[in-house]
Amino acid sequence: MPTRTVTVGSASGLHARPAKIFVEAAAKAPVKVTIRSGDRKPVPAKSMLSVLALGARQGTEVILEAEGDGADEILDSLAELLSKDLDADHV
Amino acid sequence: MSEALLTGIGVSAGIAAGPLLRIAAAPALPAPLPVTDAEAEITRAEAALAEVVAELGRRADRASDDTVAEVLRAEALMADDEELREGVREQVEAGHDAPHAIDGAFAAFREVFAAAGGYLAERVADLDDLRDRAVAVLLGLPMPGVPAPGHPYILAARDLAPADTADLDPGQVIGLVTEAGGPTSHTAILARALGLPAVVACPGVLAVPDGTFVLLDGASGRVETGVDEAGAKAAATSAARVAAAAPALTGPGRTSDGYEVKLLANVGSVKNVRAADEAHAEGIGLFRTELLFLDRAREPAHDEQVTAYREVFAAMAGRRVVIRTLDAGADKPLPFLNQDGEPNPALGVRGLRVARQRPAVLTTQLAAIAEARSLTGADVWVMAPMVSTPAEAAEFAAAVHDAGLPRAGVMIEVPAAALRAADLLRVVDFLSIGTNDLSQYTFAADRMCGDLADLLDPWQPALLQLIGVCGEAGRAAGKPVGVCGEAAADPALAPVLVGLGVTSLSMSPRAIPAVRASLAAHTGADCRRLAELAVAAPDAAEARKSVR
Numbered sequence: 001m002p003t004r005t006v007t008v009g010s011a012s013g014l015h016a017r018p019a020k021i022f023v024e025a026a027a028k029a030p031v032k033v034t035i036r037s038g039d040r041k042p043v044p045a046k047s048m049l050s051v052l053a054l055g056a057r058q059g060t061e062v063i064l065e066a067e068g069d070g071a072d073e074i075l076d077s078l079a080e081l082l083s084k085d086l087d088a089d090h091v
Numbered sequence: 092m093s094e095a096l097l098t099g100i101g102v103s104a105g106i107a108a109g110p111l112l113r114i115a116a117a118p119a120l121p122a123p124l125p126v127t128d129a130e131a132e133i134t135r136a137e138a139a140l141a142e143v144v145a146e147l148g149r150r151a152d153r154a155s156d157d158t159v160a161e162v163l164r165a166e167a168l169m170a171d172d173e174e175l176r177e178g179v180r181e182q183v184e185a186g187h188d189a190p191h192a193i194d195g196a197f198a199a200f201r202e203v204f205a206a207a208g209g210y211l212a213e214r215v216a217d218l219d220d221l222r223d224r225a226v227a228v229l230l231g232l233p234m235p236g237v238p239a240p241g242h243p244y245i246l247a248a249r250d251l252a253p254a255d256t257a258d259l260d261p262g263q264v265i266g267l268v269t270e271a272g273g274p275t276s277h278t279a280i281l282a283r284a285l286g287l288p289a290v291v292a293c294p295g296v297l298a299v300p301d302g303t304f305v306l307l308d309g310a311s312g313r314v315e316t317g318v319d320e321a322g323a324k325a326a327a328t329s330a331a332r333v334a335a336a337a338p339a340l341t342g343p344g345r346t347s348d349g350y351e352v353k354l355l356a357n358v359g360s361v362k363n364v365r366a367a368d369e370a371h372a373e374g375i376g377l378f379r380t381e382l383l384f385l386d387r388a389r390e391p392a393h394d395e396q397v398t399a400y401r402e403v404f405a406a407m408a409g410r411r412v413v414i415r416t417l418d419a420g421a422d423k424p425l426p427f428l429n430q431d432g433e434p435n436p437a438l439g440v441r442g443l444r445v446a447r448q449r450p451a452v453l454t455t456q457l458a459a460i461a462e463a464r465s466l467t468g469a470d471v472w473v474m475a476p477m478v479s480t481p482a483e484a485a486e487f488a489a490a491v492h493d494a495g496l497p498r499a500g501v502m503i504e505v506p507a508a509a510l511r512a513a514d515l516l517r518v519v520d521f522l523s524i525g526t527n528d529l530s531q532y533t534f535a536a537d538r539m540c541g542d543l544a545d546l547l548d549p550w551q552p553a554l555l556q557l558i559g560v561c562g563e564a565g566r567a568a569g570k571p572v573g574v575c576g577e578a579a580a581d582p583a584l585a586p587v588l589v590g591l592g593v594t595s596l597s598m599s600p601r602a603i604p605a606v607r608a609s610l611a612a613h614t615g616a617d618c619r620r621l622a623e624l625a626v627a628a629p630d631a632a633e634a635r636k637s638v639r
Contacts, residue, residue, distance in 0.1 A: 011388040011389070012210070012388065013210070015210050015211075016165065016210070017161070017165075020161075020164070020165050020168060023168060024168070043174065044173060044174060046173065047172050047173055047174040047175075048165075048168045048169050048171075048172050049169055049172045049174055049175055049200045050172075050174045052169075052204070052211060052214065053200060053203045053204065053207075053211070055207045055211055087388075
């Protein structure tokens with residue numbers, strides 16, 4: 001299954017605005033994307049509550065997975081989003 | 092309800108008449124019911140969640156502030172969640188009815204959030220709010236929070252938090268009354284910013300049944316219940332006519348015999364400048380720079396600061412802008428300063444004191460202010476918050492002049508500084524009295540403590556006496572002394588402050604017209620007489636009465 005390992009780049013972690021941007025992007029994807037951190041169970045990337053519950057901070061490694069048509073492209077773009085500092089974009 | 096008179100502290104002048112409605116409380120979970128049709132129960136629960144999402148979306152659409160809209164949309168996203176719906180489904184299938192299934196589904200996330208601590212633990216309140224909203228929909232009750240009945244009403248609450256009032260609709264809410272709170276509480280500041288009559292610290296107001304017609308006087312603090320509706324409306328209309336006449340008066344602030352008092356606006360960013368212009372402010376008396384620093388993991392860079400300051404300076408070209416250097420600490424902690432763990436933050440390293448540990452924060456800010464000034468034509472004055480001694484003032488003035496800025500001043504927020512105002516004016520060009528903090532430190536009463544509201548009343552004679560010490564020092568030195576706290580926004584207090592020697596008043600733009608009208612109704616001699624009466628009064632209530 002296509003997989004990407006990414007380090008969270010946002011200064012405030014995968015919370016608040018960065019989480020919203022990521023979840024909204026994942027919800028638009030035509031395939032089902034999951035996200036997990038460490039050995040924990042993968043959760044749907046388009047579930048805001050599950051993504052928040054990961055508690056990922058800046059520097060935390062997370063793993064994205066998806067299957068189906070275009071999975072690689074989707075994972076690339078979501079991985080890029082996660083690695084950026086989405087707080088810095090705000091200003 | 093029979094006629095009754097409740098009394099609180101008037102914090103925003105004006106008369107309002109209308110039905111009283113309370114902020115709806117969170118609904119209690121009903122007794123569990125057996126589930127006969129699981130699919131129907133799931134549909135009912137999902138529809139309630141969908142209504143919560145839709146309602147938050149509507150509020151976001153209505154919100155005039157972008158930040159508020161974004162917060163509401165983020166909250167909506169948390170309720171529009173497939174894992175949450177999955178949790179609800181599992182709960183119903185385990186035999187729980189819709190309200191309990193929703194409670195259970197949120198509880199699973201609540202536990203994880205609470206255990207994680209920090210940011211996530213703070214989101215527990217959001218989860219509870221979403222659950223309460225969905226349960227209210229299921230029970231056919233109003234959603235918790237500020238009512239939106241579609242007609243004008245007076246809002247009653249124990250106290251108002253910023254979250255309650257972020258998207259408050261001034262088309263429907265015509266007055267505010269709270270059981271707790273004080274003159275510097277969020278309710279009071281919001282009311283003055285919106286121009287709504289308001290009374291705080293009003294015991295008994297929550298016992299008044301919803302829908303009771305009341306007459307509220309935001310100047311005297313009186314709230315009359317069970318009044319004659321027609322009479323109350325007439326009183327409100329005539330008061331509104333008087334208030335409407337005030338903006339007709341424009342131009343610089345002055346007493347009836349021509350003594351000039353600059354009327355300035357308090358702003359946080361260029362967004363507030365338009366309101367200042369609409370009120371014919373003569374300049375900016377307090378440009379707060381904290382907004383730029385809030386929620387930041389790192390200090391904003393020089394160029395970013397230049398841009399933010401330049402916007403305001405450019406909009407005020409040719410006019411005075413008093414900019415305050417970073418006022419961090421206490422109620423405004425900043426992540427990048429790592430101030431966690433101070434046992435008593437209001438008495439800790441805040442305001443100018445931050446420069447003791449982090450001098451570069453101040454020098455960077457002064458350099459950015461100087462550059463922004465050189466790019467615009469504003470008359471820029473710079474002042475430091477939380478100054479206690481002439482030595483601190485001298486050091487700050489030197490830093491300001493080293494940065495190439497011509498005018499340095501200090502805020503008077505600490506009694507020690509007020510008592511030594513004359514010494515301070517030997518080393519700085521002006522003083523600006525922050526009455527909210529000066530009250531807090533003079534009376535040893537926390538600004539956030541509603542139970543001590545009476546001590547924080549800006550009419551307290553001891554506070555006025557300290558302002559008088561500053562005014563006298565300003566007169567002797569021939570240097571300006573302003574007031575930029577909430578006290579400056581009280582039309583009845585304005586002549587008293589001027590009589591005490593204050594030469595400028597800076598406030599929420601909305602408050603300017605009424606203050607201008609009040610000054611125009613008094614001579615300089617009136618002001619001095621009223622000031623003497625107020626300072627001589629035994630307490631705040633008598634001080635208010637003495638100037639009537």
